[in-house]
Amino acid sequence: xxxxxxxxxxxxxxxxxxxxNCTYQTSGFNGLxxxxxxxxxxxxxxxxxxxxxxxxxxxxxSFLSRSKGYSYxxxxxxxxxxxxxxxxxxxxxxxSGTYKYIFxxxxxxxxxx
Amino acid sequence: xxxVTQTPRYLIKTRGQQVTLSCSPISxxxxxxxxxQTPGQGLQFLFEYFSExxxxxxxxxxxxxxxxFSNSRSEMNVSTxxxxxxxxxxCASSVGGGTGIEKLFFGSGxxxxxx
Numbered sequence: 694x695x696x697x698x699x700x701x702x703x704x705x706x707x708x709x710x711x712x713x714n715c716t717y718q719t720s721g722f723n724g725l726x727x728x729x730x731x732x733x734x735x736x737x738x739x740x741x742x743x744x745x746x747x748x749x750x751x752x753x754x755s756f757l758s759r760s761k762g763y764s765y766x767x768x769x770x771x772x773x774x775x776x777x778x779x780x781x782x783x784x785x786x787x788x789s790g791t792y793k794y795i796f797x798x799x800x801x802x803x804x805x806x
Numbered sequence: 807x808x809x810v811t812q813t814p815r816y817l818i819k820t821r822g823q824q825v826t827l828s829c830s831p832i833s834x835x836x837x838x839x840x841x842x843q844t845p846g847q848g849l850q851f852l853f854e855y856f857s858e859x860x861x862x863x864x865x866x867x868x869x870x871x872x873x874x875f876s877n878s879r880s881e882m883n884v885s886t887x888x889x890x891x892x893x894x895x896x897c898a899s900s901v902g903g904g905t906g907i908e909k910l911f912f913g914s915g916x917x918x919x920x921x
Binding site: 724728734735736737761782789791793794795796797 | 810839841848849850851854861862864896907908910911912913914915
């Protein structure tokens with residue numbers, strides 16, 4: 694079946710580094726995406742990985758291991774504004790030959806002063 | 807470039823009623839997908855439309871339906887509302903080419919409350 698798991702909630706301190714893990718099981722993997730969603734707002738795109746390895750984008754980095762079905766989002770130099778939910782999503786090629794996105798339930802990150 | 811626009815922002819309905827939500831994608835985007843977001847379930851995929859055709863469908867009952875118009879605007883309809891339909895309904899648009907990596911661009915959503 695198709696399944697995405699990520700922790701429900703994490704807490705970290707301003708200025709610290711936090712790693713949000715995501716494991717997935719899909720049959721037609723075609724990319725892993727991370728979205729940020731502040732309370733009451735729309736999700737916004739953060740990063741994507743198609744090939745194994747680390748993608749760095751400023752304070753945010755995302756890692757993918759396709760053989761392990763595993764990804765993580767690394768946030769450095771945490772700021773208060775990073776308090777949000779982080780959604781892991783997999784783009785999956787279904788049996789019908791079309792793609793759809795499967796989302797995890799999200800990790801709510803609280804950054805404390 | 808304007809973002810994805812969803813209307814209305816908030817809706818309150820009673821059980822048994824029906825509701826229609828609207829989504830205008832980013833100009834040039836041909837794919838529109840709909841998601842239901844609840845605190846316990848996260849984002850659940852409803853369906854995706856591309857060039858006025860439903861290209862993909864999630865595991866929701868037939869009370870949930872949608873359509874897409876020639877200008878790529880999309881509507882979603884829920885008939886015979888149930889209490890459990892209370893959720894944030896998000897629309898997302900993408901270019902829709904299909905094979906390449908495509909980012910989804912989300913609207914702010916319609917918060918539906920069923921009383």
